Amino acid sequence: MKIGNLQIDHPVMLAPMAGVTDLSFRLLCKEQGCGYMISEMISAKAVLYNNKNTDVLLAKRDEEGPVALQLFGSDPEIMADMAARLEDRGFAAFDINMGCPVPKIVNNHEGSALMKDPALAGKIVETMVRRVKCPVTVKFRKGFDDEHVNAVEFAHIMEECGAASVTVHGRTREQFYSGEADWSIIRDVVDRVSIPVWGNGDVFSAEDALRMVKETGCAGVAVARGAKGNPWIFREIKAALNGEPIPPRPSMEEIKATIKRQTELMLEYKPEYIAIREMRKHVSWYTTGLRNCSALRAEVNSTETMEELFELLDKRMIDK
Numbered sequence: 637m638k639i640g641n642l643q644i645d646h647p648v649m650l651a652p653m654a655g656v657t658d659l660s661f662r663l664l665c666k667e668q669g670c671g672y673m674i675s676e677m678i679s680a681k682a683v684l685y686n687n688k689n690t691d692v693l694l695a696k697r698d699e700e701g702p703v704a705l706q707l708f709g710s711d712p713e714i715m716a717d718m719a720a721r722l723e724d725r726g727f728a729a730f731d732i733n734m735g736c737p738v739p740k741i742v743n744n745h746e747g748s749a750l751m752k753d754p755a756l757a758g759k760i761v762e763t764m765v766r767r768v769k770c771p772v773t774v775k776f777r778k779g780f781d782d783e784h785v786n787a788v789e790f791a792h793i794m795e796e797c798g799a800a801s802v803t804v805h806g807r808t809r810e811q812f813y814s815g816e817a818d819w820s821i822i823r824d825v826v827d828r829v830s831i832p833v834w835g836n837g838d839v840f841s842a843e844d845a846l847r848m849v850k851e852t853g854c855a856g857v858a859v860a861r862g863a864k865g866n867p868w869i870f871r872e873i874k875a876a877l878n879g880e881p882i883p884p885r886p887s888m889e890e891i892k893a894t895i896k897r898q899t900e901l902m903l904e905y906k907p908e909y910i911a912i913r914e915m916r917k918h919v920s921w922y923t924t925g926l927r928n929c930s931a932l933r934a935e936v937n938s939t940e941t942m943e944e945l946f947e948l949l950d951k952r953m954i955d956k
Contacts (some may be wrong), residue, residue: 640771646671647856867919
């Protein structure tokens, strides 16, 4: 797949998720075969005002590549200026968040609220495209609500304004993440635009990915919640799309080793007290559904250090 001047050899994306797709998790997904990744979303205004909290969100490594930086905002000039400021960070593309459903984002006329103002959304894309050399892409939803389903027209406007690709989540903002994703809207967007379309929503297995490609004709599959605690989904999807046997699910020992590796990677750029608190939710995701791990999930929230976490993992994560 080509996105502007960017070549993506394996069209499976780790979709952006706040508090999930940080550097440590992206590195694990890359190792498992993920072809393209998007950072956690970053406020353009936070970059403008040099908010120190954005520094950790901008962390990246060359071995991730390619990885895009996702920005959100509603002021075209600020968005473009901040993209230009960050361009030398080495991100492969800039992705614009026009799909976030969180009230504090929407109420600020950002995220999925921009789907109600296609003219402004197009202006943001157009202004950014003029200011940066790397591709500019857009992620959005089916529509704002059931009375305003405009993904097809919205995608066309994004393409006309210079977007190199679009990612379509088959739910409205009103749905958040409830119900089923409507993949037919992804197919309709594919039929309307000539730029690559990533399909997003309800991909929890290699079989889901194959079915999405077959039903929608999308150029690539974007995996979000299906990757939580499950970086192995990328090796499974890669094999399936290549017509190869799907690898077996990871063993308890592999899961434990991966949790430890993510913790160690996170500690390289985050203070221990922050990293361990963030790892608590990841441990819960990694171990959901595993036998013998209910005690671990109950106790993990009391850990404060890497040593305490690893001791708990060794105590509770035992194959029997």
